[in-house]
Amino acid sequence: MKIDEAREVRTTCPYCGVGCGVLAKVAADGEITVRGDPDHPANFGRLCSKGSALAETIDLDGRLLYPEIHGRRTGWDEALDLVASTFSRTIAEHGSDAVAFYVSGQLLTEDYYVANKLMKGFIGSANIDTNSRLCMASSVAGHRRAFGSDTVPGSYEDLELADLIVLVGSNLAWCHPVLYQRIAAAREKRPEMKVVLIDPRRTMTSDLADMHLAIAPDGDVALFTGLLAYLGKNDALDRAYIAAHTTGFEGATTASALDLAGIAAATGLGEDELVRFYSLFAATAKTVTVYSQGVNQSSSGTDKVNAIINCHLATGRIGKPGTGPFSVTGQPNAMGGREVGGLANMLAAHMEIENPEHRGRVQRFWSAPAIAEKPGLKAVEMFQAVADGRIRALWIMATNPVDSMPDADAVEAAIKACPFVVVSDVLAMTDTVRHAHVRLPAAAWGEKDGSVTNSERRISRQRAFLPVPGEARADWWIIAEVAKRMGIAEAFSYASPAAIFAEHAALSAFENDGARDFDIGAYAGVDAETYEELAPFQWPAPASPSPSRGGSARALSEAKQAGRGGVRGASPPPPRLSRLAAQSSLADPPLKGEGIRFFANGGYYTPDRKARFIAIHPTAHNRTSPDYPLILNTGRVRDHWHTMTRTGKSQRLSQHMAEPFVEIHPADAQHFGIGDADIVRVSTVHGEVLVRALVTARQRSGSIFVPMHWTDQFSARARVDALVAPITDAISGQPASKNIAARVERFAAAAFGFAVLAERPASIDADYWSLARCAAGWRLEFALEAGRDWTAFAASLFGADALGETLAYHDVAGGHYRFARFAGSRLAGALYLAPKPVAVSRSWAVEQLSADHANRRGRLAIVAGRPGGNAVDRGAVVCSCFGVGANQIADAVRGGCVSVEAIGATLHAGTNCGSCRAEIRTIIEARRLQAAE
Template sequence: MEIEEAREVRTTCPYCGVGCGVLAKVAADGQVSVRGDPDHPANFGRLCSKGSALAETIDLDGRLLHPEIHGRRAGWNEALDLVASTFSQTIAEHGPDAVAFYVSGQLLTEDYYVANKLMKGFVGSANIDTNSRLCMASSVAGHRRAFGSDTVPGTYEDLELADLIVLVGSNLAWCHPVLYQRIAAAREKRPEIKIVLVDPRRTMTADIADMHLAIAPDGDVALFTGLLAWLGQHNALNRAYITAHTTGFGQALFAASALDLAGVAAATGLSEDELGRFYSLFAATPKTVTVYSQGVNQSSSGTDKVNAIINCHLATGRIGRPGTGPFSVTGQPNAMGGREVGGMANMLAAHMEIENPEHRDRVQRFWNAPAVARKPGLKAVEMFQAVADGRIKALWIMATNPVDSMPDADAVEAAIKACPFVVVSDVLARTDTVRHAHVRLPAAAWGEKDGTVTNSERRISRQRVFLAVPGEARPDWRIIAEVGKRMGFGAAFAHETPAEVFAEHAALSGFENDGARDFDIGAYAGIDGEDYDALVPFQWPAPKPAEGAQAAGGSSSSRFFADGNFYTSDRKARFIAIRPTTEIRTSPDFPLILNTGRVRDHWHTMTRTGKSPRLSQHIAEPFVEIHPADAARQGIGDADIVRVSSLRGEVLVRALVTPRQRQGSLFAPMHWTDQFAATGRLDTLTAPLTDPVSGQPALKHVAARVETFAAKAFGFAVTRQKPASIAAPYWAAARCRGGWRVELAFADDDIDWAGFAASLFGAPPGGDTLAYHDRDAGQHRIAAFDGDQLSGALFVAPGPVAVSRGWAAEQLDVTHAGQRQRFRIVAGRAGADRPDAGAIVCSCFSVGANQIAAAVAGGCTSVEAIGGTLKAGTNCGSCRAEIRTIIQANRVQAAE
């Protein structure tokens, strides 16, 4: 038998929009390891905790490996024929707008391109939208209003060249950790760099900030319109740039002046002193970059927020020059690539406009399509409302999980369940969305498919194959193309390789462009398979050489708009007149404002990160952050189980009482699903309220209330097998080494705990069981063994269970031949020789809070010293802010 040689493949991380380069090494025995690519210009070798754990997420456990029709295994021909014929019949009977695609920023550009081409060019409808609508649609709309195109002006290098970085609605330390580390490294070299964080929460990003503006939810429009007015009042404008390269400044300044400083303070919840210091710093610092993310975009006023920020940069000429610019950082690996191919319902391919008849004609001629869609399609929220009311009768969902991620998620689930025909292409056999599909199509996963992605700085990088495609899975672009052929459009979907798709995409970008459009990669229109395989990361624009290096953006650099030359009819930027408003959504019944978001080590709905034991060590269950004053009013203690509810639903989560949360507000992460928790689907609480321009949902501002869940017993368990079902009103399951860990809470304590444990563990008949029961104290501990292996252990107490989670989980992975070892499990203690590491802070090296505190007591008083002693914080760096917080807390305790 021939032994395969070890090889290392350059590819790109499939998580956030930073677009980090990854080196995936496949050993001779097939084992995969990953490290950051030191030559990739996005990350220069850095990876975050999620990227570092990628090799732990590529197993075949839970994979969808064969097509299925109504739950039975089917062949590809049968499945594809059914999809094509049903879509064709639906179109024939009800028109092209009766079908829809809901796609994803997880798709590669080649996948996105083929899907967009099929729907808009050959079906003839624009009913294709993407989960990127939930991520950056407001940025797209703001760019188009101001610049005439969806152009991100700057580059990551600007973050290192700036003298002032304003982070707005962005927890960069957790959500884009590699960019955070690039900024931190730049600051070590230039300590004079100033950083301002604008966020209702004191997130871990505040660790690096000189100023934290704890703004009221949705106060951003008032903050930045106030800044524009202040700049005008203090003669801090670039009049030459405004005159030469913009229009509409007078109207924008007049609208911004609607509030005086006191009015801005009232609308933002900030003091006049805080506003004055921030405004003065902005005015005095020519090299300023404003980085914004979901706290800006996910709002019913998101587009106005984006334009309020852009207005300030246009007014000061801080755009397109090194160290300057408004900078939207995207949440998904290919949100930008999806925008390039027209993946959203209101866009055409290659940044052309669906409302523009010349653009439609150009795309139709290039594709040789029968009829290009003539009007925008339904945006994501509208699309699922149309599914619910029967206008959409056939729906194809690709690489996303809307039953968990869409606002008003229960209504979305009901709509999908009632839809006459639902197709889902996915990697996993069980997600909350896949379970409702009539046809399930197995898609190739990261590492198994070839293509490109575009990151937040317009850099196109390759994702490359380094794993064999398992079972009968196929790349998404090929699945879509096969359906296109079966619908009668064979010539248009005859691509044999992703290189051919990319070449066509590049050719369309340059087709009749001549500098008229920002997106142009025409230099790659003739790329062949060999050059595609060798493609190195590059930024657009990249027009054909004959068209001149200055064809797009008026500059040969990688930045746009330093000298104007915008993509409007007169090539001037548009100031947008924005009048600040305040919207009250709370009520006596729902007095708090819920803000939703992400945590450091998990991603979207955990279909990938949920596979990694390491990534569940840091945060293993859904939670809600609540300010101590709000918690005290409701009688909520730290680690209590609480019910968070809105007009639309309720969830049960763990309470995290912290002064980092703004009083009157809550924060909860959106990752947990029915696969990982009893009632943790956070978007059952959010409303289908959207920005009127972008259609992006307002996921950061939900009227809610929180109250204690009357738990009479709490539990913690470790089990070798994931339980098939759990008879508890609250549970949250997470992978650990050797099995699963489960947090539990019960409304009743009169339970047959031995029977519950047996059901939880699925323990084999005849296995050994040890148990301890103190019914008066409400304490129960049960451990079951199969030979020398622990099948499971359950710990029950009247309050949150005080057991070392990490130590208990480790017991699944070791042998227990001696009775003394087994009794230790029932006792819930490792012994004096095994101190409790505490909650894991550093996922890369499994270093806990207690270990860090002990190191501080032993004389380690800096993050660097902790790293030298424990290695914590020395790999991805995502935990450095938390380490610093622990150091400060323990030094204060020592001083007292």
């Protein structure tokens, strides 16, 4: 891409719910670089490893660039006409509930809004749900039960102001690294700050923790109902707040009959651990409880959320600086989806689908012919309805349910059997796209233009800095064009995302006047210029004292001073909002850097404006049996994202964890005859996967962990959500992905292999394999149950028709085989086979794909699989940002670097995003222990 001059565009990261500001620099020659936006109030210039590598994920390799019908390229008119006519015909023949949209937190708010409006207001069904159902639906349900609204009370700065942070089911260091770094930086300034980690696994987040409570799976309700009882018995309640601003306290405190011994049994914790945690919580007024998927992804997730909220209400620790329950979301726009009613059981602007007054209001605002009168099918129910034929036309947008839904094999079978499936996505081949009748090419990050909302209610702009390739289009445009072809053009005649955002803001203020939490009426009159210049702002942002659909002239004037067209410049604070105190019982409007908080003085969104304590009874969730004696927990790794459709493009993000694995405690590994680096079959009643064994004492005995990222595009049999039962929380509908009964067994491999390849192989004839990008090519791990003709096997990987010289080493008796193929002076591929996991320097072998091998003698080192002479073996990559390996860090420790800071000064590791600092400290401690022995 050639442009006239370099420019730097303000945008927002497309990964987790932290919502970091990004500066994307487009050089005159078209080269793209990214860095953190120092003025963005979410990250102040920090980025994690994934955000730092964004420029490596924007190539067109594998992109879906043109509409397709049954695999045939077509034009937009034919594709859109087919979608519109098929949906219309299905509705006419089978009713509005026979169609459904499954959408995504990867959509921008404007996309989400248009999809929700079409389904709920004009099709007249609520069968629109989102993959955010899988990550934060229980938080929504818990907020609504307690507060009367889906309101996150606090702001990120509360994490820096708190004296105690309780992290529950949140591996913040890997899943929300910038928030972790903000806490770490605050603690360096205030060492008296305490951190408690509550998690069955000793994750890298434990590096920051003063106390790690290795709680039993689903023990959280017992833990926090016990805490509530402890607070009452030890005079640690804010009785004035309870009396003035809450109801139901007595019922909540008497719900749990467990004594300390009973809580210990239910949580798997010692009584002394419980007392230490309870007493610390009771004594610390400024406490924030951060919770994430370990709480939400449970059949009792909503009860867990309310058990946590109960403790904050009881102590009045809400809405004040440094206090509050804090749900951190998993996707960049999970919050934006909640705001526009992207969930099947919500209406736009945080209105309730069960409330006839709210339904009437939204219908009048939209001038819609109908409005959905009941909640639609939540995600798990939706795909069950696809399977049994109730849903006959399905549109999937920006998500990959064949990999991410529980009981994923059944979901895939349902999609394959559905009469009509539309997928609008960025990539031409995902495990879901391959089953679509119609494929619609969507714009990707860097090409899209719109807004997102992060976990602290801060709305930021995602701005385009790349041209839209091929015939790809914005999601909102695709949806609006289908709506027009369904005969509802007037309501969907949007000219730009700015027009959609203005309508969204106007609906938030429509007949509101402080009755609802979500109000951004100050932006209801936003025009294209102001929208382009929009600086990040936190809601609520109501209009002037006389609200109207025209918005506040003052707010818009102040907003126009911010950002200057998205090109880097001054970034003043969002508008001062004078009506906040009156509307929401908030403190004075924030100054720059200060967050907006809810509920310090009550003002909840229940009919009596009081919060509700929820009476919760701890229940057991023992799902194990003699056949399935272990608990499977699923989650994320540090450098990958969801199903790797983006991060899988980056070679450096693929080096830290290059293949799927199972974490297993040493005692369990010994019991089941599993050694480190063995291939393991993990199975449940729903399916099985093959993954690499990672034996570690960080894993709780009796439990195992398998990451959720690997798909059929990157591994043979590692779609772990195929193992997850479709068990959901009865209130929220969120699946229980952290407590699955499972078993493990060693896969009896006859041979193990490792290869580096300049080109991706067309096929891989192995029982287990995992493929990852690396510098100048691909790296491949594999294992086979039976041997092969290894010469033919090597040819299949290298390409049978490829020209060049092949060097080989065969130890038939020992079962060791090695091949190296050269094309001129470049390495086309190297293959290593052994009867046990291959002992080859992976990082060194990967580097050989980029090296020049004109010296024929030096080629023998590649066959040997290790550097010769004084060549350096970096070891497994620890710091993705600078490519620093474990061996380099260990060597630096031996050379006198005995702190993370010293390692950073010597190797730069840990000095960029900081996500690897906990691992660096682990290596330092391990070297110290070895030296002391």
